[in-house]
Amino acid sequence: MSEFGGIPRYIGNYYLGENLGSGYSGSIFRATHIHTGELVALKVQHVNHECPTNRYERHLYPSLQGGEGMPTLWACGVEGAWDYLAIDLLGASLDNLYRKSGKDTMDLSSVCAIAMQLITRLEFMHSRGILHRDIQLGNCVVGLPPNEKTIYMIDFGFSKRYIDPYTHTHIPDSRAKRDFIGNYWFSSVGVHCRGKVPSRRDDLEAAALMLIHLLTPRGLPWTRNGVPKTDEAHDRLIKEKKAARPEDLCRGLPSEFEEFLRYCRRLQFQECPDYERWREEFRALAVEEGFPECDDFIWPPERTQTKPHSKTGPRRSHAPAPEEMERILNDLTNMDLGDPVLGDRETVDEAVRKARDAAKDDSSKDSRSVEVIDITSDSDDDDTIPPPHLTPKAYKLTKLTKRASEASDNIALSELVVEFVDLLKSYTSRTLTKEGFAFIDTLYKQLADPSVFVLPLRTSRQRSSDKSLQQEKEPAHVKLGVVARLRREVLGAHSNKALAKMVEDFGSVTNKSTGRTVTKDGFAFLEGVAQRLAVLQ
Numbered sequence: 001m002s003e004f005g006g007i008p009r010y011i012g013n014y015y016l017g018e019n020l021g022s023g024y025s026g027s028i029f030r031a032t033h034i035h036t037g038e039l040v041a042l043k044v045q046h047v048n049h050e051c052p053t054n055r056y057e058r059h060l061y062p063s064l065q066g067g068e069g070m071p072t073l074w075a076c077g078v079e080g081a082w083d084y085l086a087i088d089l090l091g092a093s094l095d096n097l098y099r100k101s102g103k104d105t106m107d108l109s110s111v112c113a114i115a116m117q118l119i120t121r122l123e124f125m126h127s128r129g130i131l132h133r134d135i136q137l138g139n140c141v142v143g144l145p146p147n148e149k150t151i152y153m154i155d156f157g158f159s160k161r162y163i164d165p166y167t168h169t170h171i172p173d174s175r176a177k178r179d180f181i182g183n184y185w186f187s188s189v190g191v192h193c194r195g196k197v198p199s200r201r202d203d204l205e206a207a208a209l210m211l212i213h214l215l216t217p218r219g220l221p222w223t224r225n226g227v228p229k230t231d232e233a234h235d236r237l238i239k240e241k242k243a244a245r246p247e248d249l250c251r252g253l254p255s256e257f258e259e260f261l262r263y264c265r266r267l268q269f270q271e272c273p274d275y276e277r278w279r280e281e282f283r284a285l286a287v288e289e290g291f292p293e294c295d296d297f298i299w300p301p302e303r304t305q306t307k308p309h310s311k312t313g314p315r316r317s318h319a320p321a322p323e324e325m326e327r328i329l330n331d332l333t334n335m336d337l338g339d340p341v342l343g344d345r346e347t348v349d350e351a352v353r354k355a356r357d358a359a360k361d362d363s364s365k366d367s368r369s370v371e372v373i374d375i376t377s378d379s380d381d382d383d384t385i386p387p388p389h390l391t392p393k394a395y396k397l398t399k400l401t402k403r404a405s406e407a408s409d410n411i412a413l414s415e416l417v418v419e420f421v422d423l424l425k426s427y428t429s430r431t432l433t434k435e436g437f438a439f440i441d442t443l444y445k446q447l448a449d450p451s452v453f454v455l456p457l458r459t460s461r462q463r464s465s466d467k468s469l470q471q472e473k474e475p476a477h478v479k480l481g482v483v484a485r486l487r488r489e490v491l492g493a494h495s496n497k498a499l500a501k502m503v504e505d506f507g508s509v510t511n512k513s514t515g516r517t518v519t520k521d522g523f524a525f526l527e528g529v530a531q532r533l534a535v536l537q
């Protein structure tokens with residue numbers, strides 16, 4: 001039997017091929033099953049290795065089988081001096097993809113997809129009573145076609161059960177001095193710098209740090225000098241990591257990242273993280289930034305961002321601040337569009353048309369100046385082809401909003417609300433995007449008093465970082481309570497004004513809720529609004 005690097009060519013029923021990677025504890029080879037010809041990744045480790053990770057992994061894999069993004073374990077065992085695991089052959093790691101891209105940072109849409117998938121993977125592992133404990137770019141790999149849009153978790157060598165399979169109790173916390181388990185870059189501050197016992201919160205914090213690292217030119221500050229080679233260098237790294245404030249690490253990034261990091265750090269030792277909430281936050285962020293509504297990791301990224309995020313300045317909010325609104329209105333008046341443009345729909349349409357014509361004529365127009373996209377044209381009945389900057393859903397919602405703003409009777413409004421509900425229900429995500437809020441704003445305006453200008457209900461997702469999230473968001477039960485009440489009361493509304501107040505409450509409580517999702521009660525409320533409008537003529 002020929003050998004290479006001390007490892008035999010044949011182990012178990014596998015013939016070893018190319019070396020895919022080597023870590024501290026062993027090597028991974030592409031290998032072929034000698035009878036079936038099937039390709040696997042064979043993880044090989046010497047039985048006397050001081051850190052027998054294959055042995056640990058072998059016991060954890062069965063609990064993880066069947067989960068999306070969890071590699072299948074095809075075989076395992078010991079042959080001679082070699083402990084082996086045969087698992088699904090997968091593609092490149094995020095570390096590899098990121099390095100090969102040659103870019104300073106990863107694009108926001110990819111990072112949002114990584115966030116959503118990683119949170120889902122951790123939710124699954126945790127649901128099986130297992131902590132990963134070594135979240136890092138090298139341990140997240142993409143699948144091979146046709147699974148190249150799925151991120152897989154690998155390397156469970158440091159993983160551990162946090163729920164006792166017999167007693168079903170959580171592992172205890174302890175203040176006893178313990179050896180550090182994890183990696184220098186992304187392990188949580190609690191585990192790495194304070195020697196705490198890892199629990200679910202620490203897997204999530206590591207994920208948060210990894211996401212921030214990907215969006216930061218040159219990465220997180222403590223990663224910039226490479227792996228520490230001496231105890232002093234490691235101590236310096238720990239000090240720097242401990243001192244780094246979330247607002248400094250996340251300056252210029254969408255606020256979701258800072259909030260996620262703070263959230264992870266506030267979790268109690270045994271607390272179950274709200275995975276769904278954060279998946280929705282990152283999905284909503286991606287949608288707001290103009291990316292399609294899906295969790296697929298598409299590499300290389302297909303679309304460039306419509307609104308570049310900047311590491312140097314705060315992100316622009318979507319709803320202008322009052323001062324900015326004033327400036328915009330002043331600018332509008334200075335645009336010499338003829339008659340007053342606000343308060344009269346026909347002149348607004350006329351103004352938009354003129355501005356578009358002017359934009360076409362002006363060949364020297366700065367590319368950053370206002371881009372006017374015709375989403376209002378009535379002649380364009382094909383709402384399946386959105387302009388390049390809008391997703392199909394956003395486009396359909398925008399058209400619906402335009403029609404709502406033009407509705408002149410309750411029956412027409414009622415039909416539009418039904419269409420709105422159907423449209424929202426036709427997508428898997430129930431998050432109310434800014435286009436969805438625009439419809440709610442318009443509905444409110446039509447019901448309250450069509451002749452007045454109303455400030456949008458929808459606030460920016462950019463929130464002040466020094467306020468705690470708890471203060472800014474309504475707890476879930478508050479939203480559920482309000483929406484359930486609205487659902488009960490809507491059919492008794494006796495006027496458009498009463499309905500307007502309810503729509504306003506609905507918009508405001510949804511905007512303040514985490515994830516901004518429309519619940520079952522929310523849909524029933526909207527359907528109730530439609531029913532009531534049909535009666536209140």
Ligand SMILES: Nc1ncnc2c1ncn2[C@@H]1O[C@H](COP(=O)(O)OP(=O)(O)OP(=O)(O)O)[C@@H](O)[C@H]1O
Pocket residue numbers: 020021022023024025026027028041053071087088089090091092093138139141154155156157
């Ligand atoms: N299933 C797989 N398919 C393809 N490549 C893989 C697979 N598993 C691991 N690799 C490659 O091998 C590298 C090392 O894998 P892994 O992290 O599981 O081993 P390890 O010995 O525990 O490493 P480390 O000591 O660095 O944690 C990975 O970064 C990846 O590039």
